[in-house]
Amino acid sequence: MIGIVVALTSELKPLLSAVENLKEIKLADKKAFSCKICGLDAVIVVSGIGKVSAGLSTQLVIDKFSPDYILNFGTCGAVNDSVKALNYYAVDKCCQYDFDLRDLDGVPLGYIQEYDRVFFPTIVSGLEFLPKTALASADRFTHTEKDVASVNDIGCSLCDMEGGAIAQVCLSNNVPLVVIKGITDVFGSGTNQEQFFQNLKQVGEGFPAVIKKVVKQIKINKQ
Numbered sequence: 001m002i003g004i005v006v007a008l009t010s011e012l013k014p015l016l017s018a019v020e021n022l023k024e025i026k027l028a029d030k031k032a033f034s035c036k037i038c039g040l041d042a043v044i045v046v047s048g049i050g051k052v053s054a055g056l057s058t059q060l061v062i063d064k065f066s067p068d069y070i071l072n073f074g075t076c077g078a079v080n081d082s083v084k085a086l087n088y089y090a091v092d093k094c095c096q097y098d099f100d101l102r103d104l105d106g107v108p109l110g111y112i113q114e115y116d117r118v119f120f121p122t123i124v125s126g127l128e129f130l131p132k133t134a135l136a137s138a139d140r141f142t143h144t145e146k147d148v149a150s151v152n153d154i155g156c157s158l159c160d161m162e163g164g165a166i167a168q169v170c171l172s173n174n175v176p177l178v179v180i181k182g183i184t185d186v187f188g189s190g191t192n193q194e195q196f197f198q199n200l201k202q203v204g205e206g207f208p209a210v211i212k213k214v215v216k217q218i219k220i221n222k223q
Helices: 009-016 051-065 145-153 163-173 192-222
Strands: 002-006 020-027 030-037 040-046 069-078 088-096 132-137 158-160 177-186
Touching: 002 051, 009 030, 009 040, 009 069, 009 192, 020 040, 020 051, 030 192, 040 051, 040 192, 051 069, 051 163, 069 163, 069 192, 088 163, 088 192, 132 163, 158 177, 163 177, 177 192
Parallel strands: 002 040, 002 069, 069 177, 088 132, 132 158
Antiparallel strands: 020 030, 030 040, 069 158, 088 177
């Protein structure tokens, strides 16, 4: 069993046309589905945008279905030209760059004391067909120079509003996490908003092929 967490219906819709035995199910107030992907049982939940919604949805899936893996996929932005728009990446670690206790405790940006870490782990084993990079999450759309500098300084190339929270929940529950991101916008290549809306459809349409390859590898890892 694999649990899939996606923020937006628009990101998920292309994949729903490529799965088998699709059924809508009830999962609190979230839109959710059961299906088979490449022969693997899956539950998919549309979390909504933001860290709280993503963390809540992940915990709901874990509590009700006890998945062997959580897979988070979706669109995100980039803060430097080490990554390219319209490409897909496997995330090798996640953090939350809006978690900031530097002035209070003198700890690094993103450091969460009860976990004694800035970065949360993800699984990239077998995903050699995708380039790897790090992801920083915050409850805001990252497009100001100050935010971009923070993400770069913490050592990340990608930014979203969900991945870091999903990673925290998965670590707390000892559930392996795979994170796949498609890039809609790169800071400095025109306005982020214009790039996002221009590229959203194309990135979404490319996800089914990528996610099927990822699920096949998860199935191999499970064996």
